[in-house]
Amino acid sequence: MASLPKRIIKETERLITDPVPGITAEPHDDNLRYFEVTVEGPVGSPYENGIFQLELYLPDDYPMEAPKVRFLTKIYHPNIDRLGRICLDVLKTNWSPALQIRTVLLSIQALLASPNPNDPLANDVAEDWIKDEEAAKQTAKKWSKLYATPKQ
Amino acid sequence: MGNVPTKLDDGSYQGDSRTNTSVSSSSNSNTSAASSGNRSRHASLVNAILNSGSGGAMGSPGHSRNVGPYARKSTREREEIKERHAKNLVVKYDENVDGGFMAPFGCYSFDKLDYDSGIVRGLIVNRKLAPFYTPLQDFDDSWSRMEIIKIVDGLPLHASFNENPEEFEDVPIGNLRKPNFDYLIDKSLPKKEKRRLHSKIFQARLYRKRMLWQEKANETFLEHKIEARKNTSKNKYLPSDDLKYELYKNGSECPICFLYVPGPLNLSKCCQQPICTECFVQIRRADPHFPHEEVDPTQPVTDDSEKDPNLLISEAANCPYCATPDFSITYQPPEGRRTGLGGEPPYKFTSQSQSAVENSEKHGVLTKESPLVEGDDLKPAKSVHVIMSDTIRPNWEVRLNKERMRLARRSANATAIHVSNRLIDPDYNNDGSGNGDSSPVGTNTSNRDRSDVTIEELENQMLNEAIRLSLEDKKHSSSRQRK
Numbered sequence A: 001m002a003s004l005p006k007r008i009i010k011e012t013e014r015l016i017t018d019p020v021p022g023i024t025a026e027p028h029d030d031n032l033r034y035f036e037v038t039v040e041g042p043v044g045s046p047y048e049n050g051i052f053q054l055e056l057y058l059p060d061d062y063p064m065e066a067p068k069v070r071f072l073t074k075i076y077h078p079n080i081d082r083l084g085r086i087c088l089d090v091l092k093t094n095w096s097p098a099l100q101i102r103t104v105l106l107s108i109q110a111l112l113a114s115p116n117p118n119d120p121l122a123n124d125v126a127e128d129w130i131k132d133e134e135a136a137k138q139t140a141k142k143w144s145k146l147y148a149t150p151k152q
Numbered sequence B: 001m002g003n004v005p006t007k008l009d010d011g012s013y014q015g016d017s018r019t020n021t022s023v024s025s026s027s028n029s030n031t032s033a034a035s036s037g038n039r040s041r042h043a044s045l046v047n048a049i050l051n052s053g054s055g056g057a058m059g060s061p062g063h064s065r066n067v068g069p070y071a072r073k074s075t076r077e078r079e080e081i082k083e084r085h086a087k088n089l090v091v092k093y094d095e096n097v098d099g100g101f102m103a104p105f106g107c108y109s110f111d112k113l114d115y116d117s118g119i120v121r122g123l124i125v126n127r128k129l130a131p132f133y134t135p136l137q138d139f140d141d142s143w144s145r146m147e148i149i150k151i152v153d154g155l156p157l158h159a160s161f162n163e164n165p166e167e168f169e170d171v172p173i174g175n176l177r178k179p180n181f182d183y184l185i186d187k188s189l190p191k192k193e194k195r196r197l198h199s200k201i202f203q204a205r206l207y208r209k210r211m212l213w214q215e216k217a218n219e220t221f222l223e224h225k226i227e228a229r230k231n232t233s234k235n236k237y238l239p240s241d242d243l244k245y246e247l248y249k250n251g252s253e254c255p256i257c258f259l260y261v262p263g264p265l266n267l268s269k270c271c272q273q274p275i276c277t278e279c280f281v282q283i284r285r286a287d288p289h290f291p292h293e294e295v296d297p298t299q300p301v302t303d304d305s306e307k308d309p310n311l312l313i314s315e316a317a318n319c320p321y322c323a324t325p326d327f328s329i330t331y332q333p334p335e336g337r338r339t340g341l342g343g344e345p346p347y348k349f350t351s352q353s354q355s356a357v358e359n360s361e362k363h364g365v366l367t368k369e370s371p372l373v374e375g376d377d378l379k380p381a382k383s384v385h386v387i388m389s390d391t392i393r394p395n396w397e398v399r400l401n402k403e404r405m406r407l408a409r410r411s412a413n414a415t416a417i418h419v420s421n422r423l424i425d426p427d428y429n430n431d432g433s434g435n436g437d438s439s440p441v442g443t444n445t446s447n448r449d450r451s452d453v454t455i456e457e458l459e460n461q462m463l464n465e466a467i468r469l470s471l472e473d474k475k476h477s478s479s480r481q482r483k
Helices: A006-017 A101-113 A123-131 A133-147 B028-035 B041-057 B075-088 B117-125 B145-153 B191-230 B241-249 B351-369 B396-424 B440-444 B455-482
Strands: A023-027 A034-040 A051-057 A068-071 B266-268 B328-330 B386-388
Touching: A006 A101, A023 A101, A034 A101, A051 A101, A068 A101, A123 A133, B075 B117, B075 B191, B145 B241, B241 B351, B396 B455
Parallel strands: none
Antiparallel strands: A023 A034, A034 A051, A051 A068, B266 B328, B328 B386
8 A cells, every 4th residue: 555545644633633631642654554552541440640552553454454453561451461462342343444543542441441351361360350359450550550650 | 135146256265275276177086186195095085085075066067157156167257257347346437427436436455345346336326325436535615616626627537556566566467468378377387386376467467457447447538528628519428517516515524434525425224324335335244254253362273174164154244333233324316416327417417407406405304394294295215225235245145155165175174184194104193192283184183082993984984074065065055046
């Protein structure tokens, strides 16, 4: 694909002119389909005060195909594995071309607020989560502090 | 789904190693036996059984006279179908409906345009689906009439082609006028390699041909536009200035491609959201898959050949906006703008006639607001046609069944190869029963007792497998006849 589809251009523009609170997404200079993303941990969750780095890539068939998103920051979450891959329906079978970068990132933020250990990607984390939720949340908090605290 | 037309056999079938895509589709049992080299005679026996099993039910191989969706098509036939389809996707200025066209502008890649182009063209001419419009990248409400007309005059028929796409780099295409391009393929190559090359060259040639066809259509369009400007004699297929203005002044942005297109757009039946036709033809079923397949990247992917092929499913596409199943749209054609095929010549269109209709339309809206006014203005709401996503890709059932058959054959092949290997070497895969499972052949029968199986039992297994295959094929062919 030589030229960038209008949809991607417009989405990028709108992300800049009308940003989502708590989320940033900036395209890479060399590849306008590749975005550097940050998501703030939702208030009230173990990830509160954490700022998580992600990468987002729009494949050739976007928007008919879902964007590829991955956490770069280490995170303790039952639906996110060690490699940062995310188990989220809208990134897979429930993707719809009417969704956008913005909506996907909001869904990811919502996933941080409400983990789903019954549909795990990181099995060990999910097990901990089911066995002792409080302890698991403490670990998540600890990891957030350790890995997702913005450097001053 | 009554009779499914034999349209556009898409690439899914090509990956089938057992499909005879080669020119010589006869005597396949012999060649495959020979290729298995020094295996015992049992290997050839297995192949012979399998081939006669599937071949027999599919109709005699080599004679693809039989029609029907499951009939095995020759490479030639499939390529002809693809070429016809590609021709249907050329945008021609004189094939227009209400100011739009019969083929997409080219926002999405060619291999995603695998819808039934014949059906879509029919729906557009019958005003049951919005035509494909040339989109604008942006629209500004402050544009004057003159500015809009000037912009529309400069619009191309089709998005520009990438002259040298990466995937066809270094692929020879030969002389496009000659239908035969076998001379481009080194005859000393193995059969499989030749087949792969053939398909690649065909694709590269088709790409080039599409480009030339569209360029020719563009040139004709341009020449006729210039002629029409010079002479006073009008070209009846070209739009009048009034039409250009009417089209684009009241357009809107499609929520999926974000491009600005003339209205009215198609509306989703469930939630009344707009979608342009170019995006609508992109909405399709997912490929046949196993239900509730938990794609867990941390686990090794379970081989599909281990699952029962009959469990494969295919679900109708959901509405992209509200996720209602069985996505379908409705379309209300513009009342005052019936031009082109099945309407008045586009050059004749005037805003006069338009404004007259617009007035009546406004009245129509008014009367509609006051309830229970009898609809004597020939606008029965019931006449709205619903176009399902499946309507424009009716071959989904054939694809599903073909995929099931393909998997069934593949697993049978794996079993057969495994069985024949054990015949040669009784210790085959027997030493490391724990870690030997990594071999795809081994996993297939890993749950069976390997050590004390006699030759007779193996023969029986092979026979059973072959019979099962024949039955499966029979089932398909008889269910086809029943329909």
